[in-house]
Every structure is written in structure tokens, then in C-alpha cells.
Amino acid sequence: MARDYSMYINGEWVAASDGAVYDDLDPYTGEVFARVPAGKRADAKRAVEAAAAAFPAWSRTLPVERQALFLKAADILEKKQDQIVTMLAEETGCTFGFAMFQSMFTPGLLREAAAQVHGATGEIIPADLPGAFYMAIRQPVGVVAGIGPWNAPLILSLRSVCLPIAYGNTAVLKPSTESAAAGGVVLAEVFHEAGFPKGVLNLVTNGPGGSAEIGDEFVENPKVRRISLTGSSAVGRLLAEKAGRYLKRVALELGGQNPMIVLRDANVDDAVNAAAFGAFLHQGQICMSTRRIIIEKPAAKEFTDKFVKKVSAFKVGNPKEPDTIIGPLVNKVQFDAVKKSVDKAVSEGARILCGGVSTGLCYHPTVVTDVKPGTAFSCEETFGPVVSIIEVENADEAVAVANSTTYGLSASVFTNDFMKGLDMAERIESGMVHINDQTVHDEPQVPFGGVKDSGWGRFGGRAALEEFTELRWISVQRTPRQYPF
Numbered sequence: 001m002a003r004d005y006s007m008y009i010n011g012e013w014v015a016a017s018d019g020a021v022y023d024d025l026d027p028y029t030g031e032v033f034a035r036v037p038a039g040k041r042a043d044a045k046r047a048v049e050a051a052a053a054a055f056p057a058w059s060r061t062l063p064v065e066r067q068a069l070f071l072k073a074a075d076i077l078e079k080k081q082d083q084i085v086t087m088l089a090e091e092t093g094c095t096f097g098f099a100m101f102q103s104m105f106t107p108g109l110l111r112e113a114a115a116q117v118h119g120a121t122g123e124i125i126p127a128d129l130p131g132a133f134y135m136a137i138r139q140p141v142g143v144v145a146g147i148g149p150w151n152a153p154l155i156l157s158l159r160s161v162c163l164p165i166a167y168g169n170t171a172v173l174k175p176s177t178e179s180a181a182a183g184g185v186v187l188a189e190v191f192h193e194a195g196f197p198k199g200v201l202n203l204v205t206n207g208p209g210g211s212a213e214i215g216d217e218f219v220e221n222p223k224v225r226r227i228s229l230t231g232s233s234a235v236g237r238l239l240a241e242k243a244g245r246y247l248k249r250v251a252l253e254l255g256g257q258n259p260m261i262v263l264r265d266a267n268v269d270d271a272v273n274a275a276a277f278g279a280f281l282h283q284g285q286i287c288m289s290t291r292r293i294i295i296e297k298p299a300a301k302e303f304t305d306k307f308v309k310k311v312s313a314f315k316v317g318n319p320k321e322p323d324t325i326i327g328p329l330v331n332k333v334q335f336d337a338v339k340k341s342v343d344k345a346v347s348e349g350a351r352i353l354c355g356g357v358s359t360g361l362c363y364h365p366t367v368v369t370d371v372k373p374g375t376a377f378s379c380e381e382t383f384g385p386v387v388s389i390i391e392v393e394n395a396d397e398a399v400a401v402a403n404s405t406t407y408g409l410s411a412s413v414f415t416n417d418f419m420k421g422l423d424m425a426e427r428i429e430s431g432m433v434h435i436n437d438q439t440v441h442d443e444p445q446v447p448f449g450g451v452k453d454s455g456w457g458r459f460g461g462r463a464a465l466e467e468f469t470e471l472r473w474i475s476v477q478r479t480p481r482q483y484p485f
Contacts (some may be wrong), residue, residue: 011198054199153183278438
């Protein structure tokens with residue numbers, strides 16, 4: 001039975017200002033999962049005002065008090081695991097394994113926030129003026145707007161606001177239309193139950209086609225001091241262009257065309273298992289998903305044969321069945337985009353080794369080869385269960401192919417020569433490189449982020465402190481200063 005959800009503004013559960021709602025659909029069954037407020041710009045403004053009003057008191061709250069709230073929230077979120085796993089399946093088509101990963105990762109994110117409440121430290125700076133004392137201090141910026149995606153909504157929505165709030169900021173969260181419950185409502189419930197003061201976290205949802213006006217409010221409202229977005233490179237570029245007119249800083253984690261390099265000395269079985277996970281977890285709908293397997297020719301046949309055999313056996317279907325590996329794509333638009341991308345690659349000479357077929361919105365795991373360099377498929381992001389295999393002569397060519405895209409989020413290298421792997425990691429143009437692991441990896445304490453069209457800024461760990469606090473210089477003149485006039 002479909003549930004009715006509300007927005008969360010200034011500590012209260014509220015409807016959209018005009019009462020409008022939209023249907024949030026289950027991508028596997030096509031049935032209505034929930035009815036969600038279709039908020040408008042006025043609702044976003046109301047949420048920003050609530051966050052701004054809460055900021056002075058929250059920014060002065062003792063770190064130990066903030067820490068206690070985050071630790072309590074982590075415990076509450078853990079207790080909701082069964083509810084969340086079901087919600088992720090029904091709202092986003094998330095299979096059991098990835099739903100469990102999200103529900104296990106996010107309490108750690110809250111505990112990392114608890115650990116960082118004392119982390120906004122400064123420094124003493126040597127002064128060249130007689131009698132002067134200089135220091136640099138970090139302070140919260142004010143209101144942070146977090147814009148979350150649908151593909152890993154529990155993690156990525158929470159990440160957009162969690163550490164900013166830990167540093168003393170207040171926040172407004174706008175989840176994706178496709179995941180308003182898992183990427184918004186459940187998080188607001190956790191913060192509310194944990195006892196965070198009203199206005200510290202606010203939730204605004206919007207219906208299809210309504211994201212732009214909410215984003216415009218975030219960009220143009222002077223009370224919003226930072227915007228955190230996880231999404232496509234096209235949306236990130238548009239947001240950055242708009243924010244630039246207002247000299248407003250944004251942190252962007254965007255798309256990827258992530259390469260996994262397999263050298264001739266690699267353990268092929270390990271590489272096959274890693275590639276299968278990296279390419280097909282959550283139907284390949286992850287920014288870090290392995291999109292290209294770049295392999296030295298001496299290892300190519302063995303790898304390809306074993307890889308195709310493994311992924312061809314993946315169970316496709318109902319995401320609520322624990323042994324399902326490939327569930328539905330999130331909606332028909334996404335499904336059509338993936339199918340069109342594969343069909344175009346084939347028309348340009350690529351060969352399908354397995355997959356290329358579908359059942360409903362479930363696109364079967366697809367492996368292609370003979371992709372022509374410079375084509376859209378070789379350079380752009382296909383956000384689905386599709387991966388290409390590219391054979392190369394040597395490690396230098398592998399790096400060149402890996403870098404032959406405008407993206408630079410995640411990459412990996414499989415080799416038994418650690419020093420060679422490290423050398424290649426330093427030459428690959430990406431924000432993250434994993435040696436002898438696949439491309440999908442994140443932990444709360446690491447500096448997560450990309451380069452080139454994959455975004456800027458870093459999320460997680462101490463790196464987030466740079467994004468969501470202001471570094472200020474304060475000087476004290478302990479003795480009268482002598483001026484030249």
C-alpha cells in the first residue's frame with residue numbers, strides 16, 4: 001500500500017505550500033510506492049529561512065553536544081536497517097546486497113561526523129610584525145544546501161549534509177524525485193528522533209520537472225553559503241555556471257567513465273571477480289561503476305571467457321529476492337538511454353559478447369568489445385549494467401586509453417607488481433585509483449571525489465573540512481604598531 005510522506009521544515013512535518021503531491025513509483029512493479037509533496041521554490045525558501053534562523057545557536061553548540069546527537073542518530077539508523085532495505089528495493093529497484101551496503105555504510109558516516117566535531121582546528125602563524133600574534137581559525141559557513149541523487153540515495157543524500165552539520169552548519173536537503181523516501185524522509189526521521197534542534201536539518205521534496213526552481217533558490221538565496229551536489233556532469237556544469245554568477249562555492253561529485261586496467265601479470269580470477277562486482281553492482285547505476293576493462297592482450301582471452309561466463313549467470317529480476325544480482329533500472333527514461341547507447345555502439349562496429357536484452361526494465365548484464373575509439377560509447381557514461389573490454393599492447397597504452405575521456409572519477413589497476421601499479425596510479429587522471437581492487441569503493445574517512453568532468457571538491461574525512469568551513473585569519477597587536485605616517 002502506498003504511503004503518504006511529508007517534507008520536514010523547522011522541525012515539523014509539512015505539506016507543500018500549495019498541497020501538491022506526486023506519485024513515486026516502484027521501478028520493478030510500476031505500482032505507486034508513495035505519494036510525496038511536490039514542493040516549489042517557496043517551500044525551498046521557507047526551508048532556507050528555517051536553517052538560517054537555526055544557524056546562530058547550532059554553530060555555538062558545544063562539540064560534545066553535537067557529537068552525542070550524531071552517535072544517537074547512528075544507533076537509530078542501524079535499527080532501521082530492515083525498513084531501509086525494503087524501502088530501497090521498492091523505491092529504487094536496489095538489490096539486497098547494495099541495499100545492505102547502504103544501510104551498513106551510513107551509520108559509519110554519522111559516527112565519522114561525531115568524530116569530526118572537534119576537528120575544526122586552526123593554527124598559529126608566525127608574524128613578521130613586532131608584538132603581533134597571528135592565528136587562523138575555521139568556522140562554519142552558514143546554510144549548506146545538499147542535492148542528492150537517486151542511485152545511492154541513503155549514502156549520498158546523507159553525505160551531502162552530514163559533515164557540514166557536524167562542523168556547525170545548518171542544512172537543507174533536496175533528494176531526487178526518484179528517491180524522496182530513501183534519500184530524504186528516512187534521514188529526516190532519524191535526525192528528528194535523535195533530537196537535533198529544529199531547523200538544523202530541513203527536507204524539501206519536489207515533483208518531476210521541479211528540481212530547477214529549487215536549485216535556483218539555493219543558488220540565488222544569499223543565506224545559502226555552500227551547495228553540495230552529487231549528480232550528472234551536465235547538471236553539475238549547469239549548477240556551477242549559475243553559482244559562479246553569485247560567487248557561491250559548490251562541491252560537485254559527478255559522473256565517471258571509470259577504467260579498470262588488467263595487466264598480463266595479474267591474477268585473472270581475482271580480476272574477473274572484481275570486474276563483475278565493479279561493473280554490475282546496482283545494475284551499474286553508480287558513479288564509480290567500472291565502465292571499461294582495459295586489458296593487455298596476453299591475458300585478454302582467458303579473462304574475457306571467464307568474465308562473460310560469470311556475468312551471464314547472474315540472476316535478473318525482482319530486487320526483493322536476496323539472490324537477485326541485476327534488478328530494474330530506475331525508470332523508463334534511464335532504460336531507454338542505456339538501450340540507445342548500446343544499440344548505437346553496435347551500429348558503429350561494437351560486438352555484444354553477452355546481454356543486450358531486457359526483461360521489463362531489467363537490462364541484462366551486457367559486455368561489449370571492439371568499441372571504436374572516439375565514439376560516444378567509448379568516451380561518455382552509460383549509466384547501466386554495461387561494460388566494454390578493450391585490448392591493449394602494454395601498460396603505457398593502457399594508461400593512455402584510461403585517460404582518453406573527459407571524466408576522471410575512479411580507476412583501478414590489477415597487477416602483481418606493486419611498484420608498476422603505483423607508477424600507473426600516479427599517471428592515471430582520476431581522483432581515486434585502487435590497486436588490485438575494482439573501481440567502486442568508498443569509506444566515510446577518505447577524501448572522495450574526482451577530477452576533470454567528474455567534479456571538484458572532496459567529500460569525506462578531513463578533506464570535507466576544506467569545503468564546508470571558512471578559514472579566517474585573526475591578528476592581535478600586543479604592543480602599539482609603528483606606522484610610517
